Amino acid sequence: MSQSPLKVLLFALSEYGNFNPSLAAAHELVTRGCEVHVSSFDEGHDNGSGPRARVSQLNNGDHGPITTSTSTTALPVKFHAISGYSMGTGFAKHPEGGSFQDFQSRPPNSIFLPLPGLGTLMCWMTPAEYKEAVESCVKILKDVEPDIICMDPWFSSPKDACELMGRNFVVLSQNTAQETLDSIQPMGGVLWKYPMLGTGLPYPLPLHLIPSNMATVFRYVYCLNTAPEISATNAVRKALGNKKEFPGLVKWEKDNHYLIPCPAEADFEWGYIPENVTFTGPVLVKGTGLGSDPGLLTWLQEAGKGNTVLINLGSNTKYTHANAVEMATAIARFLESPVGQGRQVLWKMTPKASGEDETREAIQRILGNFCKSGRARVEKWFTVEPGDILRGGYCGAMVHHGGANTYFEVLGAGIPHVICPAWFDLYTMAARVEYLKIGFYACKASAPDLDATEIADGLITALDLSSENTKGEEIRQNALNLGEITRAYGGVKVAVDKILELSKEKKFQRP
Structure with missing residues (x-):
């Protein structure tokens, strides 16, 4: 049997x-x-x-x-x-x-500002x-x-x-x-050793920033433990028979x-x-593979291995007009630079519904010639998984929001990150890539909004193969080494x- x-x-x-x-x-x-x-x-x-x-x-x-x-x-x-x-x-x-973007997209270390969405994040x-x-x-x-x-x-x-x-x-x-x-x-390390979510602070924490980090931790705990949404939910949990703390x-x-x-x-x-x-x-999820989109595969192959920059700020990100213009400008600056010659950009861009036509018109003005020549593609949604694009070896770097799945996919690809944190809990991922020296925390002064200069500079440094660019060489080598380690995990x-x-x-x- x-x-x-x-x-x-x-x-x-x-x-x-x-x-x-x-x-x-x-x-x-x-x-x-x-x-x-x-x-x-x-x-x-x-x-x-x-x-x-x-x-x-x-x-x-x-x-x-x-x-x-x-x-x-x-x-x-x-x-x-x-x-x-x-x-x-x-x-x-x-x-x-x-x-989600409206509630959780806020500047770094702004945890002292009102957080109307924090309770909803736990109890929606x-x-x-x-x-x-x-x-x-x-x-x-x-x-x-x-x-x-x-x-x-x-x-x-x-x-x-x-x-x-x-x-x-x-x-x-x-x-x-x-x-x-x-x-x-040990020893309350969450207070003094690790940057708290939302702070944008570096790792390891410098001594002078520890008080700020500690204050943020206490504020975060206070907000969660006094959130009316959680208190109301706990009342029904108790009636059901749940005795543990809110999960x-x-x-x-x-x-x-x-x-x-x-x-x-x-x-x-x-x-x-x-x-x-x-x-x-x-x-990670395996997609249908690049073969399911022959047009995209051909476009990637024509540029050659490592010559495409992938830009994807996550499925929850809807671009405002201003941020779309900043990203389009960053793409144009990169493609116009000596480092950008022979390279191309694939950008997933979903605009906010309000002002969508104006946003697309602005992008067309900035990137129209690059799109016409085939050096830039702007897509509302990819027909294949981003991981499939990365695993194909066609990308030399990726601009992303710092989401964990994307971070892992880029790690496995062994290429540099340029991170534009999209909401408060993603600033620590930007701190992580800088600590590991595998990429850049872009838009430090403007986050969560975008900054064309910082994004373009990050890409140019990451992909400049000249012997004088020792920083870029270190980042590429570190990313390559971590890629091998990541793939070996299983x-x-x-x-x-x-x-x-x-x-x-x-x-x-x-x-």
């Missing part, structure tokens, strides 16, 4: 970047012969691809063959919708209205809706009866459901170790296991790493190996 396949349930937020690690793990798990279930909010996105659609694409083979090691057809991944809606929808429903649904989401997750847990559970670290409602059901879980992080480890570092405020617990996709060598130095933390290397295969290993431990098994 054949043994039943291991049943794995992955809970993931529906935001595109948050969902990626779970989708990548789901694909690897089914090829290992597992029965895989993925649960999220059932919403679409600007590119027309929400979680349900992305799971269907996985089952159709868009992310690689769906066969097991014995070449038999794998079981299809099953999608389970959770009652509720995404963080983005929650921000739009906020009394002040807006998007009403208390009644949150209660329904938890009950929905409990029902899914009862229906699926998973052998092991994987969890998005920012997804509070299924964490509460797991508490009610007496289940531990494996956290499948999409972030660096900072989001898990900083609060448990969004808990970074690490001893009874769960944490899979960290950031290579240890590509992060800050951590004085204490618990036994229940595993560094896996990037857990990524999703190591993550799934660990999930399968942990499934044999009693504390992760169903009661």
